[in-house]
Amino acid sequence: MRIVCPFCGERELGEFTYLGDAKPQRPAADAGEDAVYDYVYLRDNVAGVMSEHWYHGGGCRSWLKITRNTLTHEISSVEPAAGVGAAKVGV
Amino acid sequence: MAGVQANRLANGGLIDRSVSLNFRFDGKSFSGFQGDTLASALVANGVKLVGRSFKYHRPRGILTAGSEEPNALVELRNGARREPNTKATTAELYEGLEAASQNRWPSLRHDFMSVNQLFAPIFVAGFYYKTFMWPAKFWEAIYEPAIRRAAGLGRAAGVADPDHYDKAWAHCDVLIAGSGPAGLAAALAAGRSGARVILCEEDFALGGRLLSDGGTIDGMPAAEWISRTLAELAALPDVRLMTRTTLFGVYDGGTYGAIERVNDHLPSPPEHQVRQRLWRIVAKRCVVAAGAIERPIVFAGNDTPGVMMASAMRTYVARYAATPAKRVALFTNNEDGWRTVETALGAGLQIAAVVDARPDVSAAHRSLASKGGFPVLNGSVSAVDGGKDGARKISVSLTGGARAEVEADGLAVSGGWNPAVALTSYHRGRPKWQDDIAAFVPDGAPPGMVAAGAANGAFGLGACLGQGFAAGAQAARDAGRSGKAGSAPVAEDGAFSLTPLWHVAGKGKAFVDQQHDVTASDIELAQREGFESVEHLKRYTTLGMATDQGKGSNVAGLAIMAAVSGKSIPETGTTIYRPPYVPVAIGAFAGHHRDKNFHATRLTPSHHWAAEQGAIFVDTGLWKRAQWYPRAGEKDWLESVTREVKAVRSGVGFCDVSTLGKIDVHGPDAGAFLDRVYINTFSNLAVGKARYGLMLREDGMVYDDGTTSRLAEDHYFLTTTTAKAGPVMQHLEFCRQVLFPELDVQLTSVSDQWAQFSIAGPMTRDLLRELVDPAEDLSNEGFPFMGAREVALRGGIKARLFRISFSGEMAFEISVPARHGDALVRNLTQAGAPFGVTPYGTEALGVMRIEKGHVAGPELSGTTTAADLGLGKMMSTKKDFIGRVMAGREALVAADRQVVVGIKPTDKASRLRSGAHIIPKGETPGPGNDQGYVTSICFSPTLDQWIGLGLVERGRERIGEIVHAHDPLRGEEYDVELCNPVFYDPEGGRQRG
Missing domain, CATH: 3.50.50.60 (FAD/NAD(P)-binding domain)
Structure with missing residues (x-):
């Protein structure tokens, strides 16, 4: 399997680490235990297109949001995580 | 006998008669020619009997001339290079080749085990399941060894493989499997179009069936067309023809696996060369021109x-x-x-x-x-x-x-031909049935792949050339190459008329899978017993599960099952195809990653110095760390470690702690970021100070710990444990990039950039003053406990000093750029000589941390909370942080949790061992009263007895209680006292002094 890193180009699977489902969002500090429980433990087991977190640890150390078909391993998009990149001076 | 090749024709063939090769089979001498396989040389010498069958020990001869061979399996070479189950049909002959037949005793001609044929009725499908049901203990003791002796293949060498194996990557536009007419035509078309082409051929000669069947192409004999084609391909700029190379697997994203038998055709690889090379080939397109395999007809005595x-x-x-x-x-x-x-x-x-x-x-x-x-x-x-x-x-x-x-x-x-559909079916593709050739043909293929020629069910020579050429040209276009392919080679198609016939009824054993001795009646039996599904049939009878993977036998097996179950062959279907297409040695997958190169080795900055001192090293992850430094006259490790601990506690010692993970955290939001990833607060840490921090996982369990220092308003220097250096970096990057993208903070891994030493003991300052510029104030006031700042060393090099202590003594950690680490350790030794400075290893480090009750790996087990470790008060209630909410769950704050406590034996002379379970005194040990276990132990030179830490239910409320340690693994039982985990200097006066 190969992944096109937006910063490094097309690279081999071995450079990347899989984390999992990118859909769950970390709840706000006051969201309560149930919301955090869902965030930590509940995952969809998708047979098909799924949005996932991958880490390019063997390259630029970017976290990537990858849309992948779990049945075919076809990757339809690779986007950098929101906080990738240089200092946010002036943001 | 050598020299007489009674069955060799006087003329013809693609052998080089000028190069005569001597070889031995079962100790007997023969000769053959360059260009022979072992099988063809045996045929030329009139050898018909080459092996005994797997279960029945029936005499077997050579059935095929390729990698589908089920019978002619031999042990090739001797000693450490002995390779069992080598197909004589693909093993190239070389001078001095030695081969032995397999699975016979005492000899091939007089095989004692052929009595198995008399017991044939019990060796039917599923006989393991039916025969050896009970008693269970007989299986290991009697049945399995007996069966292993009687039924089997060749013997492994039993010693380490002396040869080297390589792994390599290759990239191309068009990858072609096979060099028959379709493969060569595809290479021509793709190469002329300007594509980067790699063609893999498992044989040592290019041409496929043309080498055996000849024919006329473009009006010339096949041999002439091959040599012209090879000349043209050689002249093309980027066409690579790889012989002795089998494409064995198809992986995601256009990645293919191939095994190149670089030097299997020689007695042993030439110096500095590898035996085999495993290729991972990345190709934009792939043309499978792997041909077809002729299939048997099953009848009595067909073996x-x-x-x-x-x-x-x-x-x-x-x-x-x-x-x-x-x-x-x-x-x-x-x-x-x-x-x-x-x-x-x-x-x-x-x-x-x-x-x-x-x-x-x-x-x-x-x-x-x-x-x-x-x-x-x-x-x-x-x-x-x-x-x-x-x-x-x-x-x-x-x-x-x-x-x-x-x-x-x-x-x-000849029962017809089966297209080689394996490569096209490896992504769970199911081939489809084609009536006119009564065979399965590819029904689609993995992305980027197409089959051509016989592999696609087109058996005529003209069709092979035409399909191959068209597929090669299209693949080149798809890969973005626009050169002119020219015109395709032309040949006539022979007629192919076939009447399906799979099995002829008759008396006697009729073999479907000759390598696994599966007969037609085994398949019929499986059907009667309900194993009708092809996947069940395969596993129940072991049809197609031998090293040939049923290349010749599978379709005949399906056809017989279809016939007895009254279904059509397509209804019966095929099993799932899985790589590898041919057996691939594990050594090839390992490549150079074996023995000491199994993984990378990381050396600390003081490694070479420590080796000079005779240090004993221990592997911690990839690192080699000095475990202790033995001195002449010391009788064991305990004596050395005890000396090191006493030297630190009474004088001064140092230890390389460079293996700790080190991360620079920069940016205006660095403090806010650390507040979110640690349970305690770092934004209020003063510049020039260090603080111990604890991280949780989001599920509330402790993840890692370490000290973090604030070196500037927007610069923190964070340390992790050695084991978690990589994972914590990944975790923090996730927090920064995904969870908290709004924070202006940057992370840099600097683990390898700094050499760091802990210097500990009451004379630490005396030693440091010899190294540090005299202008630096190291007094308790000028550099208080938990201070952290840059200092100048004598000579001008800048170092960082951290006044932190893992040992409980007055201590500093000093770090310098890694390139100065070796010089620093030598200076430490020299400057420290007057103070009797003593280097100490990880054992002494561990002893002193247990004496101080500091938690480490055994306590940070992934199942402990901050409170379990006695660090619950560190959890801030004024902010959110990773793991905060889940750490508050009922079970994680329950009063009866197992918490860290000190443990010492009631008999001061007795020793402790980690892993012993703690149960209430006087009770019979059992799962119901298991209250925890001993996590860390050491002999404390300071207390002159064994001490330990444990995780014990309500441990901190039970200080002073006598409990029982139950160690069934080592058969030990003894009483221990629960105590304060801080055995040494509980007030902490020594480290602050």
Whole structure:
């Protein structure tokens, strides 16, 4: 399997680490235990297109949001995580 | 005998008769020629018996001429290079080759185990499940060893492989599997179009079936067309032809696996060369021109030596000029089989008869028969009589019911051809049935792949060339190459008429899978017992599960199952195809990553110095760390470690702690970021100060710990444990990039950039003053406990000093750029000599941390909370942080949790061992009263007894209680006292002094 890193180009699977489902969002500090429980433990087991977190640890150390078909391993998009990149001076 | 090749034709073949090669088979000397395989050389020498079968020890001969061979498996080479189950049909002959037959005792001709044939009725499908049911303990003691001796393949070398294996990557536009007419035409078209082409051919010669079957292409003989084509391909700028290379697997994203047998054709690899090379090839497009495999017809005695696939017989005669028999019969159900008759006649062999299962035989063949003076029998072969010396007599059931007998010492069999659909089916593709050739053909393929020629069910030479050329041209275009492919090579298609025939009923064993001794009746039995699904059939009978993966046998097996279950073959379906296509040595997958190169080795900055001191090293992850430094006269490690601890506690010592993970955290939001990832607060840490921090996982369990120092308003220096250096970096990057993208903070891993030493003991300042610029104030006021700042060393090098202590003594950690680490350790030794400075290793480090009750790996086990570790008060209630909410769950704050407590034996002389379970005193140990276990132990030189830490239920409320330590693993039972985990200097005065 190969992944096109937006910063490094097309690279081999071995450079990347899989984390999992990118859909769950970390709840706000006051969201309560149930919301955090869902965030930590509940995952969809998708047979098909799924949005996932991958880490390019063997390259630029970017976290990537990858849309992948779990049945075919076809990757339809690779986007950098929101906080990738240089200092946010002036943001 | 050597030198006489009785069955070698006087002329012809693709062998080099000027290079004679001597070899030995089962200790007997023979000779062959350059260009022979072991199998063809054995054929040329008249050797018919080459092996004994897996279960029944039946005599077996050579059946095929390729990697689909089920019978002619040998142990090749000797000693450490002995390689079992090597196919004689693909092993190239070399001078001095030594091979031995397998699975026989005492010899191939007189195999004692052939008595298994008498017990054949019990060796039916599923006999393991049926026969060896009980008693269970008999399985390991009696059944399995007995079966292993009786049934089996070759013997592994049993010692380390002396050869090297390599792994490599290759990239191309168009990858082609196979160099037959379709493969070469594809390479021509793609190469002319300007594509980067790699062609893999498992044989050592290019040409595929053309080498055996010849033909006319573009008006010239096939051999001439091959040499012209190879010359043109060689002239193209980027066409790479890889012989002795089998494409064995297809992986995601256009990645392919191939095994190149670089030096298998030599006795041993030349110096500095590898034996085999595993290729990972990344290709934009792939053309599978892997050809087809001729399939058997199943009849009684079809495993008798002398029975051979018709195409294989052509190969031996035409390519190797070796004659497998003197008087040959042919049993065919299709037109292609007749080519063997033509080849045999051309070589001057006698034809005994042709048994053709089809009702009509062409006029041309009838006239060939009358010219050759042999009968054409309409019917099928029902039995072969013969034995270890080969076939003698062939029984034929004629259409209409009459019987005939034919005297022959060789029988060529053709049941049609199966396209090599494995590569196209590896992504769970299911091939589809094609009626006119009665075979499965590819039904689609993994992305970017296409089949052409015989692999696609097109058996005619013209069709192979045309399909291959078109596929090669299209693949090049798809890969973005726009050169002109020109015109395709042209040849005529021979007729291919076939009447399906899979199994001829008759008396005696009729083998479907010859390598696993699976018979037609085994399949019928499986069906009667309900194992009808092909996946069940395969596993119950082991059909197709041998090293040939059923290349020749699977489809015949399915057809017989279809017939007995009253279904069609496509309804019965195929099993799932899985790589590798040929066996690949584990050594090739490992490549150079074996022994000390199994993984990378990380050396600390003081490693070479420590080695000079005679340090004993321990592997911690990838690191080698000095464990202790033995001195002359010390009788064991305990004596050395005890000395090191006493030296630190009474004077001064140092230890390389560079293996800790180190991360620079920069940016205006660095403090806010650390507040979110640690349970305690760092934004209020003063510049020039260090603080111990604890991280949780989001599920509330402790993840990692370490000290973090604030070196500037927007710069923190964070340390992790050695084990978690990588994972914590990944976790923090996730927090920064995904969870908290709004924070302006940057992370840099600097683990390898700094050499860091802990200097500990009451004389630490005295030693440091020898190293540090005298202008630096190291007094308790000028550099208080938990201070952290940059200092100048004598000579001007800048270092960082951290006044932190893991040992409980007055201590500093000093770090310098890694390139100065070796110089620093030598300066420490020199400057410290007057103070008796003592280097200490990880053992002494561990002893002192246990004496101080500091938690480490055994306590940070992934199942402990901050409160379990006695660090619950560190959890801030004024902010959110990773793991905060889940750490508050009922079970994680329960009063009866197992928490860290100190442990010492009631008998001061007795020793502790980690892993012992803690149960209430006076109770019988059991799961119901298991209250925890001992996590860390050491001999404390300071207390002069063994001490430990443990995780014990309500441990901190039970200080002073006597409990029982139960160690069933080591058979030890003793009482221990629960105590304060801080055994040494509980007030902490020494480290602050």
